[in-house]
């Protein structure tokens with residue numbers, strides 16, 4: 001017999017953990033959270049620097065893109081989390097929230113009630129900032145946010161180089177002004193990562209009305225006529241059913257959510273039929289509109305060992321480990337991607353808000369698939385992307401087998417403007433590296449090398465080296481148009497008892513990293529479900 005709950009939540013990622021914690025606040029509500037990955041016990045998750053070790057391997061789904069037509073037909077590694085906490089357990093911990101105009105645009109795109117003014121309270125409710133306060137910041141929320149205790153020398157040089165280039169210092173990217181350069185705040189507390197699993201779920205797990213099932217791949221949603229009534233999942237090959245007497249809430253992320261809907265018969269009818277899947281609801285937008293930030297890295301070799309690469313050598317690694325174990329300080333408290341900037345491809349004033357974001361990594365070769373410096377040398381990396389790309393891709397099914405990876409086609413650089421803005425990002429990155437504060441540490445910019453000079457060279461570089469920035473969204477877009485999948489209360493069009501409550505519902509990509517916005521969606525979803533919104 002199936003276990004029965006009021007709510008079954010599919011996917012214990014950033015948004016799913018928020019929802020499970022909020023809905024189980026009412027002791028009379030029975031909540032079940034089902035996660036495909038394991039518990040978040042690995043030490044790399046909790047040490048901020050561990051991010052660099054987790055962009056491939058057992059805590060990811062091991063995905064790659066379809067050949068990217070506009071990026072030299074490369075099949076690009078596509079890291080997405082498969083562990084409790086989802087992306088919030090393996091991400092780079094950068095805490096940014098987008099620009100207020102991103103949310104106001106969502107309203108124009110059909111998401112009534114999601115203007116910045118209306119959703120800001122959810123950002124504030126989630127945020128437990130240990131440094132900043134005032135009308136732009138929450139201090140009491142479950143999501144710990146703090147400053148990087150001891151930014152690397154090269155990070156500080158990066159922020160100064162930006163200023164030398166004319167990009168002003170900004171101590172708070174989440175305040176009234178987004179533009180400028182500074183050191184990111186991170187989702188950490190007391191020198192440890194604060195994922196949604198740590199901040200939200202862990203304290204809630206002691207509640208008897210909250211059931212957590214991990215290592216459980218949800219195979220399909222169960223429908224009675226047009227109502228979702230539960231889920232079928234597999235643990236170690238054994239099948240189980242969890243019944244939802246109120247609603248099924250899908251929070252499987254921008255890749256996992258459309259995949260699960262399509263496996264369950266909700267999606268583009270022709271595509272589903274071609275795979276032998278019976279159609280419950282024809283929704284052509286499921287899996288469409290995939291949007292992601294296409295990040296392009298430049299890498300320099302340093303004259304001396306003044307970046308985190310120094311700690312790749314065993315004796316320094318041991319030293320860093322001891323410092324962290326004894327004092328919770330030192331390089332292990334770094335999220336690696338310490339520095340950042342928001343700026344303009346065509347110069348200040350060219351847009352009403354920045355159209356480029358930069359990430360400075362105090363090291364080289366930290367992430368899977370990114371070029372590095374010669375073995376034994378130390379390096380630094382600067383990544384940039386166009387904040388609001390126009391290219392749209394898709395997630396479709398390879399087969400009706402729930403264990404098969406879907407076809408992920410972000411369609412990077414399909415739109416000429418994305419290439420143009422991206423190239424400006426690479427040029428500005430190079431200029432930042434050429435300013436005095438960083439120049440004094442740099443031996444040689446290795447990627448792009450000195451052969452990259454003309455516009456055509458830069459375009460070729462972007463096509464060859466660009467990659468995911470791990471921000472897929474919009475594959476189950478909120479809205480009213482024919483390609484919208486959910487309404488502004490996150491209910492799936494045409495189906496009862498089913499909502500999608502994660503990054504996949506964003507009407508369009510926000511101009512920043514996407515963890516805090518996904519957590520905000522989880523917060524607002526919890527109010528929509530409880531009828532408090």
Ligand SMILES: Cc1cc2nc3c(=O)[nH]c(=O)nc-3n(C[C@H](O)[C@H](O)[C@H](O)COP(=O)(O)OP(=O)(O)OC[C@H]3O[C@@H](n4cnc5c(N)ncnc54)[C@H](O)[C@@H]3O)c2cc1C
Nearest residue numbers: 011013014015036086087091092094218253256503513515
């Ligand atoms: C490597 C990496 C670095 C990033 N860096 C940053 C950063 O520094 N700052 C930032 O703001 N954002 C960052 N992001 C993005 C951010 O983490 C995501 O936007 C956010 O986690 C999305 O939340 P979500 O709840 O929509 O999905 P996720 O957090 O991905 O959660 C989805 C969960 O559902 C589970 N799942 C999927 N399918 C099923 C199924 N069929 N059955 C059961 N469970 C299932 C998955 O295992 C996963 O745990 C990064 C992401 C990654 C992957």
